[in-house]
Amino acid sequence: RSSWLLLAPLLTPPVPVITAPPCSLCPEGAHRFQWISNLVPEFGISSSHVKVLSSPAEFYELLKVQIKAAKQRVVMASLYLGTGLLEQELVYCLEETLEKSLQAKGSPDLRVSILLDYTRGSRGRKNSRTMLIPLLQRFPEQVRVSLFHTPNLRGLLRLLIPERFNETIGLQHIKVYLFDDNVILSGANLSDLYFTNRQDRYVLLRDSPEIADFFTELVDAIGDVSLQLQQDDTVQMMEGMVHPYQGDKVAYCEIANRRVMEVINSARTRQELLHAKTFHSNQPGSSILSQQGSQASGSLKPEPDTWIYPLIQMKPFGIQIDEMVTETLLTEAERGARIYLTTGYFNLTQAYMDLILGTRAEYRILLASPEVNGFFGAKGVAGAIPAAYVYIEQQFYSEVCYLQQQERVQLQEYSRAGWTFHAKGLWLYLAGSDLPCLTLIGSPNFGYRSVHRDLEAQVAIVTENKALQQQLHQEQEQLYLCSGVVSTSTFEQPNRYVKLWVKLVTPLIKNFF
Numbered sequence: 001r002s003s004w005l006l007l008a009p010l011l012t013p014p015v016p017v018i019t020a021p022p023c024s025l026c027p028e029g030a031h032r033f034q035w036i037s038n039l040v041p042e043f044g045i046s047s048s049h050v051k052v053l054s055s056p057a058e059f060y061e062l063l064k065v066q067i068k069a070a071k072q073r074v075v076m077a078s079l080y081l082g083t084g085l086l087e088q089e090l091v092y093c094l095e096e097t098l099e100k101s102l103q104a105k106g107s108p109d110l111r112v113s114i115l116l117d118y119t120r121g122s123r124g125r126k127n128s129r130t131m132l133i134p135l136l137q138r139f140p141e142q143v144r145v146s147l148f149h150t151p152n153l154r155g156l157l158r159l160l161i162p163e164r165f166n167e168t169i170g171l172q173h174i175k176v177y178l179f180d181d182n183v184i185l186s187g188a189n190l191s192d193l194y195f196t197n198r199q200d201r202y203v204l205l206r207d208s209p210e211i212a213d214f215f216t217e218l219v220d221a222i223g224d225v226s227l228q229l230q231q232d233d234t235v236q237m238m239e240g241m242v243h244p245y246q247g248d249k250v251a252y253c254e255i256a257n258r259r260v261m262e263v264i265n266s267a268r269t270r271q272e273l274l275h276a277k278t279f280h281s282n283q284p285g286s287s288i289l290s291q292q293g294s295q296a297s298g299s300l301k302p303e304p305d306t307w308i309y310p311l312i313q314m315k316p317f318g319i320q321i322d323e324m325v326t327e328t329l330l331t332e333a334e335r336g337a338r339i340y341l342t343t344g345y346f347n348l349t350q351a352y353m354d355l356i357l358g359t360r361a362e363y364r365i366l367l368a369s370p371e372v373n374g375f376f377g378a379k380g381v382a383g384a385i386p387a388a389y390v391y392i393e394q395q396f397y398s399e400v401c402y403l404q405q406q407e408r409v410q411l412q413e414y415s416r417a418g419w420t421f422h423a424k425g426l427w428l429y430l431a432g433s434d435l436p437c438l439t440l441i442g443s444p445n446f447g448y449r450s451v452h453r454d455l456e457a458q459v460a461i462v463t464e465n466k467a468l469q470q471q472l473h474q475e476q477e478q479l480y481l482c483s484g485v486v487s488t489s490t491f492e493q494p495n496r497y498v499k500l501w502v503k504l505v506t507p508l509i510k511n512f513f
Contacts, residue, residue, distance in 0.1 A: 033438060033462045035328075036309045039321050041267040042275070043211050044304030047465035052475050053202040059188060060086065060195035062204065066179035067093040070110060071101075073212075075178040077115040077219050079171060081128040082191030090190065091131055098139045111142055115219050117172040118147035118227055118235075123163055129233055137231045146223035147235060148172035148455065151252050151316060154245035164382075168512040170316060172226075173443045173454040178216060181209040185442050185459050187344075187424045198374070199414070200422045201441050201475070203461070210274075211308055214267045215457075218312070221259040222455065225252070257317040264312065264321075306463040313444060313456040322444055322458060323451050327351060329428065329438075333361035336431030340476050342366035344374065344422040346393050347447035347510055357399065362408050366483055367393065368421040369413040370495060376420070384499075385513060388506045391498045394491050401488070411486035414479070425458065427476045435469035436476065438462045448511040 036042070053059055067074060067090065074094065081087055094112060101110035114132060121128035135143045150170030158166070177184040188200040205211055225244070227235035237243050242252040313322035330352065333339055339361050346367035348356070356363055368389070370376060375385035393411065400409045414421045424445050427436040442458020444450040463469055490496065 031307070031462065031464070033307075033309075033460065036311075036325055036460060036462075037268070037271075039324065040264060040309050040311065041214060041271040043208065043214075043271060043308040044275070045205070045208055045211075045306050045308060046302045046304060047306040047463055047468040048302075049206045049208055050306060050461065050463075050468055050471075051204040051206065052471045053204065054475060054478060056188070056193075056195050056198060056200065059184075059186065059200070059202045062184065062202075063090060063177060064093050066177070066182055066184070067097055070097055070179040072109055072111070072180050073178065073216060074110070074112045075115075075176070075216050075219050076113075076190065077172070077174045077176045077215075077222075078190045079117050079173055079175070080120040080123075080189060080191065081114075081116060081131050082189075082193075083124075083126045083128075083131055084192040086192040086195050087131060087190060091135065094135060095138065098135070098142055101142070102139070108142055111144075112139070113144045113146070113216075113219060113223060115146045115148065115172060115174070115223050115226065117167075118149040119153070119163075119167045120171060121147055123167075129229055132229065133231065133233055136229060140231065144223065145229035146226035147229055148222055148226040149244045150453075151244045151249050151256075152453070154249065158245060170453040171449075171455070172222065173450070174219075174222075174457040175443050176215050176219065176457065178212055178219075181212045182206050183208055183212050183215055187422055187441075187443055193420065194422070197418055198420045198422050199416070199479070201425055201479075203441050203459075205308065208308075210267075210271065211310075214263070214310060217263045217267070218260065218310075218457070221263050222256075224259055225256045253317050256314075257319060260312065260314060260317060260319060264310075305465045306461065306468060309460040309462070311440070311442070311458050311460055313451065313454075315452045316455075320451075322456060325460065326440070326444075326446070327355060329426075329440075330355040330359060330361075333359060333428065334431055335360035337361040338364065338429040339426055340364045340366070340429075340436075340480070341426040341446070342479060343424045343445045343447070344368050344420075345445050345447055345513070346389055346396075347445070347449075347513070348396070349446070349448055349451050352446055353396065353399075356409060357403060357405060362410075364410050364412060364480070366412050366414055366423070366480055369415040372414055372416060372419055372421040374420050374422060384502050387498045387502045388510070388513070390491075390496055391503055391506050392510060393486070394496075394498075397486060397488075397491070412480060412483040413486055413490070414483045416482045423479055427472060434473075435466065436472045437464065437469060439472050449513065452511070 098110060101108040116128050132145050153166055153169040175186050175188060183205045184202060186200055186202040188194040224238060229235055242255055244252055311322035311325050312319055370386040370390055373386040373389060375382050397411055400406055425441045428438040429436050439461050440458050444456040444458055450456050
């Protein structure tokens with residue numbers, strides 16, 4: 001039943017194509033993951049530039065502080081911007097910063113680029129678009145709002161499928177918040193729940209110009225193939241660009257693939273050249289004068305002890321980098337290694353399930369209990385979604401028990417009164433280690449949607465720094481602290497009863513949520 005043979009073409013990256021320079025870590029160290037740089041750019045930074053946040057309130061306050069301090073650029077990619085008072089305050093912060101930029105001498109330097117999903121951002125009469133139009137009207141030269149529309153929602157399907165349900169076809173799901181050279185990666189959207197009582201993950205990468213440039217270029221590339229919001233609330237494509245749902249689908253996807261891959265490949269080339277230059281300048285024979293000069297000017301950076309790899313997944317455009325890396329990490333994790341994997345929506349792809357059940361590492365999988373599922377208490381059909389997730393969880397747990405893997409693969413449910421759960425990612429602990437050396441953090445949920453339908457981005461953070469490893473370990477512990485271990489008795493509780501119609505429908509619709 002294993003799909004290992006089918007995965008063979010995806011699992012080529014671990015082959016050591018790149019021979020590491022003598023100064024790099026031995027294969028047993030954190031840098032055994034350098035194979036990822038065969039696919040994406042590798043950004044070496046100091047661990048002192050990385051800060052892990054823990055709460056929605058901390059995330060919200062940081063967003064406001066960063067917006068107010070921005071001088072050159074604000075780039076925000078999210079599923080949507082909410083319409084409440086907290087979101088309005090973010091818009092006011094943007095307005096204030098843009099106003100300050102206008103009043104500065106000379107031409108204003110600040111540019112604001114916002115990327116949202118078209119269907120989610122257009123939902124309702126008051127929506128993300130109406131929130132942002134005043135900024136477009138007041139600062140037309142400085143503000144850009146792009147609305148990504150999936151090429152898969154078109155024709156008769158687009159006409160027939162109602163609002164909200166049209167979001168099941170495909171979304172812009174990337175969450176990155178960038179201010180000058182500071183980057184926040186998260187799974188959280190720009191909505192009041194994510195600022196108050198919806199638990200997610202957040203990491204700040206400070207003073208990281210190369211990483212900020214990469215994500216600016218990535219958001220620009222997606223923005224270029226997206227609908228542009230106008231001051232009168234209409235939308236139009238950039239001149240000469242193929243339309244996502246009126247134009248030729250194949251042509252549109254090819255252009256989008258080319259634009260995004262240009263960003264990835266040019267950044268990868270830049271970083272390789274930078275690494276080569278740094279390596280040669282650090283050799284014993286390199287000029288002492290040039291080294292002294294760089295020290296005197298204060299430009300000598302500390303040796304990197306942390307590496308950031310951006311992982312992009314855009315299956316509609318034929319880009320599957322995140323999927324490749326995730327599957328390879330799961331495949332290569334050796335006996336004794338521990339993987340803590342979390343998702344707000346437990347609906348793993350068959351390939352991920354097969355790898356978890358068929359490999360040797362220990363797994364601790366954190367998922368939402370029905371009460372903290374984002375759809376809990378929703379009206380109409382959406383109200384049955386938590387029950388569908390219970391059914392998917394129960395099926396997976398039954399498979400674990402059938403294979404007698406309960407010790408190795410453990411499910412844990414997050415439960416916290418008055419909160420919902422949206423955290424996603426993983427932490428990898430090498431065999432014999434009490435601290436993680438790698439984490440994945442960003443937008444993917446490890447489900448069918450993340451792999452096949454939506455635009456996703458996360459980063460792999462690899463570090464050999466003990467203080468940063470400790471930060472990541474504490475983040476993991478804090479999340480898992482609010483959980484209970486799943487057992488057979490879990491599904492015997494009255495609130496776990498799944499109606500027959502939900503059981504019948506779930507296999508048909510599980511690829512849409």
